[in-house]
Amino acid sequence: MHNPPDTLRNDARPLPRDTALRDRARKVIPGGMWGHMDARRLPHGYPQFFAGAKGTRLRDVDGNEYVDFMCSYGPMILGYGDPDVEAAADAQRARMGIANGPGEILVELAELMVDTVPAADWALFAKNGTDATTACVTIARAHGGRRKVLVARGAYHGSAPWCTPWPAGTTAEDRAHLIYYTYNDVASLKAAAEAAGEDLAGILVSAFRHDGRVDQEMPTREFAGAARALADSHDAALILDDVRAGFRLHPGGSWEPLGVRPDLAAWSKALGNGYPIAAVTGNDRMRDAARQIFVTGSFWCGPVPMAAAAATLAKLGDGDAVAHMARMGTLLREGIQAQADALGVGLRQTGPAQLPLMLFDDDPKLERGDLFAVTALRHGVYLHPWHNMFLSAAHTEDDIEIALKATGKALEAVARAFP
């Protein structure tokens, strides 16, 4: 766990109700919390527990309100409690929440995914991003019976034993057929493909390099093209992990702007604007393999998240939402850069403006980042010190203005503490 410097401890707002809940949680949850939402990964002062969510605002259990730039780590894309999504979900729930099979909405949503995603000839639905990435790997292996899958070093593709970033409880065999390459490094990708040889089943790529704690990188055209060409020459599957970035860079898939289409893609997070759903899409070359595998879950055919997803896709539209998120993200990014330049604070803002990451120069222990984030938080803006953030279609220029007031204070604090 990340230990904040003592200076931060003193400055943070007291969170008595949050503290009391953490005390209770430690008794009945190992360590008090688990996974990516564990607030011990964040500087002191961040709340663990939330009580309200509406539009772009979150309220913690102590009544503090924040303009949110994490969007629940991605799922929120139209605003918390979006009325159109909620209405679609409510209407479905009033008819049928779950049954011995899917509703008509399954077919409608699969058709909508195929219409929305140019690379997709078909779709399957699940619950977790990990379900989708794992199914993609399984389909890639079923297609042709080969085993090796190329994965970028440091990339996050879920928390199953084959991909979880922490080794505890996993075995060497869980990753026996993974071969690692470096994102955007064509030579390393080619070397990995060569090592796989005749046994190459798939090449797994993130939409862009979004590994956390390091600068983000957009894929180069050379890298994307090389991945596509290697998959083609080996009759392997190019698998796009669009779980994190999906619907924020392009409505039809994050590699559409590059002109490179995957054979399989994994989706989740923003698909249902917070309702639990994931999807695998694929092309006709992978259809038979997808038919051969057995993947399922008790709630995978639940029609309510599917209705939410269909409403989300409809409202996101043909690119207006992406353009809006890019514009808001750019306003935020340019505003922060101007503030930092005026103060002489060195920082790097990387990746797409819709999924921004900020890291400070000369900040190996993330002390500047922590101070920045926790100061912004105290001024009512929820940012993240080392994980990419998320814009949504609900963010307004007013939200950005509020954010920039907070980042101004936060950058001043950094300039004072690290002169």
Place this chain on the structure above:
Amino acid sequence: MHNPPDTLRNDARPLPRDTALRDRARKVIPGGMWGHMDARRLPHGYPQFFAGAKGTRLRDVDGNEYVDFMCSYGPMILGYGDPDVEAAADAQRARMGIANGPGEILVELAELMVDTVPAADWALFAKNGTDATTACVTIARAHGGRRKVLVARGAYHGSAPWCTPWPAGTTAEDRAHLIYYTYNDVASLKAAAEAAGEDLAGILVSAFRHDGRVDQEMPTREFAGAARALADSHDAALILDDVRAGFRLHPGGSWEPLGVRPDLAAWSKALGNGYPIAAVTGNDRMRDAARQIFVTGSFWCGPVPMAAAAATLAKLGDGDAVAHMARMGTLLREGIQAQADALGVGLRQTGPAQLPLMLFDDDPKLERGDLFAVTALRHGVYLHPWHNMFLSAAHTEDDIEIALKATGKALEAVARAFP
């Protein structure tokens, strides 16, 4: 896929809207459907798509209504759209559907699980039963760094590569550290433990033997005791997969009546009365290991399914719901037995009355079972020809009476067709 005999094709109700949806689905979903809800696993005449669910009744997209004895393969336990569960979920959703962390309901639900389950000192939550079983195996391995896990031959523990029943797309390494035993066979369990030797991490057991297409078996006290003793002597984890049976045999876990407590247990299905949620519970011996692993998902902290789960547990109560399900299941079972005896039809009803399975004697191709099930379906009762069924707390004596009218007709059809 299971091919129904031609005689059944002629008798089944036409389902024009279902047929049209299947035609559309085949274009955009590999094979038209996937997983355990694929109606091609059922005889001709079963609908694939549903339009309504209320109480114990399902309505298919062609307007046919059924008294349902599958309960969505388990999740429904209080009735579809139970008003108390829906009210709790609605109230939570109005406040917050998802956020950058959990709500207070996470702590409340974990406390409730620990209060409800005598073997549990802590809980974690996820989405799929597979998430829970996989996390249990991972925790068992993290505890002590050993690798081998004993699994009953033919048991279903989910659809991840290490446990999916279909081999397509999996590799030998996915199961490199599984050692198989035969359920209820103490000698085979001991031999498996011996084969694992110093590398034994866990013993995975289903609540009872519910493998599908074969008679169900309750665990013997000898088997349960041997599993507990072997886990103890190896400092390994006894893992109870209570995903399917959980909350139907005993509110505190399906092995409570045996007096044998697991170190880890996997839950899902009925926990949220249809809302997507899964849980891992464990004892203090496994707490450190649980803290060491990284498992997570975008929606695992979603408070709405947690609110539904807390309401479900509260309404299930201390054993009244279990007793009611057992009583209704016994009424159904005894009624069917009397009908079969009167007609001289040989059948076997196995497992707990709350999760009944019926298989016919001399029925290697399940032709009798198919004819029985599809005839009952035509008379408005949704049974399953080879998978265990599910009673719920919402089933009434009227429902059983309707069911017995249908099973009477269905058994007559079997007696006529197979004299």
